Amino acid sequence: MALVVVDQGEGVATITLNMPDLRNPISDNGMIDALLAALEAADRDVGVRAVILTGAGTAFSSGGDLSKMGPGKGLRGNQPAETVRNYRDGIQRLPLAFQSLEVPVIAAVNGPAIGAGCDLACMCDIRICTSGAKFAESFVKVGLVPGDGGAWLLPRVVGWSRATEMALTGRAIDAATALDWGLVSRVVEPGELMPAAQEIAAEIAANPPRAVRLTKRLLREAQDASLGTVLNLSAAYQAAVHETRDHEEAVTAFLERRRPEFTGN
Incomplete structure (x- = not known):
């Protein structure tokens, strides 16, 4: 099964995180490599005028895979220096790649965006979500810090005070709060999410x-x-x-x- 599915439309590429059984974690190198490859291909293709990023199933992204957080598993190395390298060579490639993209990316948040999943949404240029979506900068809940650039990303989206509240409490906010705080620009019902994202993408694609x-x-x-x-x-x-x-x-x-x-x- 492909970790990322790409659907090419007229001027718009839709990239779907495709691990619905695990709620689309993005911490493993396989998913990171697949997502980066899809984004870089879209950026190189001048025929792609906008990208929509979404998740398969009921979640946008659960962030890290908690089952792989023991020593020597996932991003955690057997020694701290190895963990540092794993982060630099792993998930930290994502915010750097998003920052260098020229093609606009719309996050169509179809469900929970938790931890690194929340930060992934913040890496995008435009965010819309369903009424049932939730966002959480929840690293402290599992004794961690935002290792993927969230401390840089989130304050630029919602402001310092609200970002600090989210990061230090780890509390999830609902779609209505996300709209009020400027984390998303539009909230729609679940069946309207992709049509709404495609409408925005089409408006962008219609321009030079x-x-x-x-x-x-x-x-x-x-x-x-x-x-x-x-x-x-x-x-x-x-x-x-x-x-x-x-x-x-x-x-x-x-x-x-x-x-x-x-x-x-």
């Missing part, structure tokens, strides 16, 4: 792809850069897209009052 990817890249770079740096980068990206045929097509179509046809050039 080079402008979309550079806009996403600019937003990511702006997270930690100074205003002056962002302005300089904005000018450079703007110079690049001014020269595209899609920009010319957008302006021409607007003036001619017709729908534009973008080619990615």
Whole structure:
């Protein structure tokens, strides 16, 4: 059984974590490798204009596999130095990869997103969820810290105070709270989740792809850069897209009052 299933639509790739019996843990190297391969393939394919990430079954992702947390199992090595290497060579590859992606990624959170699963959702650019979804930065509940970058990711999504509350209590929040806190931008009923994600993806895919990817890249770079740096980068990206045929097509179509046809050039 494939650990990750990829469905290719018109300009949109849907990536599904496919270990429903274990609630889609993402801590094993096999799942990490499969997810990274799917994301990198989508990023390389200029025909893919948006990605939807979701989970098979009733959960988005349970995060770590608790059955593999003994010495010498999973990410935990026989010595602390080995554990450090396992994290760097394992799950910590995910936030670095998401940060470098140009293609926009929409998390369609179909159920619980727990621990590293919550952080995985935070790695995405847009998050929507079902009314039954729950989110928990629950590492402290099992005597651990966020080892996958959650301490960097979560405060940037929900703010320092709320991220600290989630991380230090380990308490799960429901979909309504996630919406109120800005962890997700939309809550829908379970049967409406994928249509809603596909609607957002289609809206993104309808725009000039080079402008979309550079806009996403600019937003990511702006997270930690100074205003002056962002302005300089904005000018450079703007110079690049001014020269595209899609920009010319957008302006021409607007003036001619017709729908534009973008080619990615």
